Amino acid sequence: MSGMANTSDTSTTETAAQATRSTEEPARNANRSTTPGSEGFKRFIGSNWAERDESLPAAREQAPYAAERRARVSAAFTGIRLIIPAGDMKQRANDTEYPFRAHSAFAHLTGWGADSEPGAVLVFEPSDDGHDTTVYFRERAGRDSEEFYANPAIGEFWIGARPSLAHVAADLAIDTRGIEEFDRVIDAVDTSTLVLREADPAITERVDHARIRFAAEAALSTNASDAPFSIEVGAEHEPDGELARVLSELRLVKDKFEIAELRAAIDATQRGFTEVIEELPRITSEVRGERVIEGVFATRARLDGNDVGYGSIAAAGPHATILHWTRNDGPVVPGDLVLLDAGVERDSYYTADITRTFPVNGTFSEVQRQVYDAVLEAADAAFAVVRPGAIFREVHAAAMEVIAKKTAEWGFLPVSAEESLRPENQFHRRYMVHGTSHHLGLDVHDCAQARREMYLDGELQPGMVFTIEPGLYFQPDDLTVPVEFRGIGVRIEDDILVTPDGAENLSAGIPRTADEVEAWVRGDAAR
Structure with a gap:
């Protein structure tokens, strides 16, 4: 032609x-x-x-x-x-x-x-x-x-x-x-x-x-x-x-079709996460078990959608402290945690973006649970402020109050939580340098070219969909924390829909609490 x-x-x-x-x-x-x-x-x-x-x-x-x-x-x-x-x-x-x-x-x-x-x-x-x-x-x-x-x-x-x-x-x-x-x-x-x-x-x-x-x-x-x-x-x-x-x-507020597609992407992602859990015996037997996690999830993404919505993060042990770990070439060892950040992209291109952190052997250690519960508290605090008319950055601020409080209680900060939260300090951010939320849709980081006053400083409106994903990451060589915390990384990420009277956690069906996660990994039908 x-x-x-x-x-x-x-x-x-x-x-x-x-x-x-x-x-x-x-x-x-x-x-x-x-x-x-x-x-x-x-x-x-x-x-x-x-x-x-x-x-x-x-x-x-x-x-x-x-x-x-x-x-x-x-x-x-x-x-x-x-x-x-x-x-x-x-x-x-x-x-x-x-x-x-x-x-x-x-x-x-x-x-x-x-x-x-x-x-x-x-x-x-x-x-x-x-x-x-x-x-x-x-x-x-x-x-x-x-x-x-x-x-x-x-x-x-x-x-x-x-x-x-x-x-x-x-x-x-x-x-x-x-x-x-x-x-x-x-x-x-x-x-x-x-x-x-x-x-x-x-x-x-x-x-x-x-x-x-x-x-x-x-x-x-x-x-x-x-x-x-x-x-x-x-x-x-x-x-x-x-x-x-x-x-x-134009994409900040989703229409009915978009919301339905995001729900379907999240449902498929839940299936993918569950299939990863079911494959843990094989995963732990491979030298590069993280690759098996990635492959199992990718199979579900291709069966239920177009592909993965972004490079999956299958981070076991200390790799979970690396925010964008996508090499996924490490072993998965009982006693460690796995941080799985992945999402199925539909044929329409709408993608989920979900993170769960789980213990390989089905039981959190005392310190692992301590960190996990702190992150969950931050996630729940952020979700509690989501409603029409709230300002987007308030979601992050609510999560950071918990992160500052917990790291101060544990003695990791050189100042109090209140002092650390001041803009000129922010010491607690050493353990969570990323933001808490981003819009979600056709792109995993959707609406990225929107003006600040429409995004970070914008009012939440019904139909907006975004993530809430606080975390705590203690690097293996971080001398500011006790040795038992080093190498632990935890993130909990959910996809949130703003409704006319509040908010809905679209991914709430994927186990979130420490008890639920342990039962999930152990295959306990009574969870």
């Missing part, structure tokens, strides 16, 4: 990253190519195929929710063209690539998740009624073309059949066009056009060049070129940041 010619002196003759994808990969391995090229073979492989089922699906469940989100974006950017790419495949090594995941903003506004097409682009084109929205993507190739059998990047023989424009239009309830027509969008770019910069660097570069070209032509047409005209190519376009902010803040 050839792209339309672009009149821009900065464009290529083919269409954006899709053209690159279709040509680069075969070239990487041209020296070992064995694809037949005879005319006889081409005629033979292009003939005698059964008719495809061309029946169109009903619109998917999330389609009306995505349409409402697009309407809100349209209202925020009246008269402005918006370009929101899904992104493209990312190279892992030579001709192998990482599994594709569309940009979360694209998925949020289209409802297209794990089955989305690499290189797709959502365009808001200004119209009398606000915007016309269209998804551009590379549809499947005909069987009379060489692409469907000879191109390992996008050919049907290699990656399976791609959908048609009509199929996606019906499925998402949105207009669709072939990616070759996206050149016309680039040709129409003006200085007001906005692009989601981080989603697809190749498309962002094309938009930047097109804006420069438009501004230069406008300057010439108004005789305003007496002074040299220049715009730095690739410079951060400030209004683009406004687009990213709006798209991020």
Whole structure:
């Protein structure tokens, strides 16, 4: 499929990253190519195929929710063209690539998740009624073309059949066009056009060049070129940041579909955690038992969803004191604790984010339970302040009061808990340097580009979903704590929904108290 010619002196003759994808990969391995090229073979492989089922699906469940989100974006950017790419495949090594995941903003506004097409682009084109929205993507190739059998990047023989424009239009309830027509969008770019910069660097570069070209032509047409005209190519376009902010803040409050997906992700995560517990005999028998934990959970994530929502943390013993331990290559030893931080990502991309800490042998030691109960008290204190109208940072503050109190009681701080809580001190944070909460949704750290006054200093609203995850981490070589505390790491993380009259712990069904956790590990049906 050839792209339309672009009149821009900065464009290529083919269409954006899709053209690159279709040509680069075969070239990487041209020296070992064995694809037949005879005319006889081409005629033979292009003939005698059964008719495809061309029946169109009903619109998917999330389609009306995505349409409402697009309407809100349209209202925020009246008269402005918006370009929101899904992104493209990312190279892992030579001709192998990482599994594709569309940009979360694209998925949020289209409802297209794990089955989305690499290189797709959502365009808001200004119209009398606000915007016309269209998804551009590379549809499947005909069987009379060489692409469907000879191109390992996008050919049907290699990656399976791609959908048609009509199929996606019906499925998402949105207009669709072939990616070759996206050149016309680039040709129409003006200085007001906005692009989601981080989603697809190749498309962002094309938009930047097109804006420069438009501004230069406008300057010439108004005789305003007496002074040299220049715009730095690739410079951060400030209004683009406004687009990213709006798209991020749009996700702060979840709709009914999103909440249902998060509940399903949490249910699947609970199954994954339970299966890890059931595999403890095997886990403890392996030299790299943490890898078994990771693998068991990943299997459940792939069975019940798209994948894990982030790199699972399967941290046993002193590894539990390392906040983002994802190497997961250590042993799992009876007498130690395991900190498992993992979440299933649904096909819609909504992910759970849950942490449980449990004793490998089914019984907390006295010190382990002491630490565990302190973290649980901090989690419960944070949950108690969640209600509409509360300020997001108050959740963290409530947890920190408990962390300061406990570490002061144990004699670990050089001052009292009250003194440590002062902004100029914060000594207790040595044992918990991370925050207590973050928003959750399509991204495990959702809404990250929202303004501070909407996030950290924002008021909680019904429909918000976020984590509460206090912890205590005593490094193996930390001389400020007694030796029996060293190497103990505990975190308890739950996913919280703000309701009209308070809050709901969506993950409360996963054992939380020390007694419940011990019974869980021991397989006690009476827990």
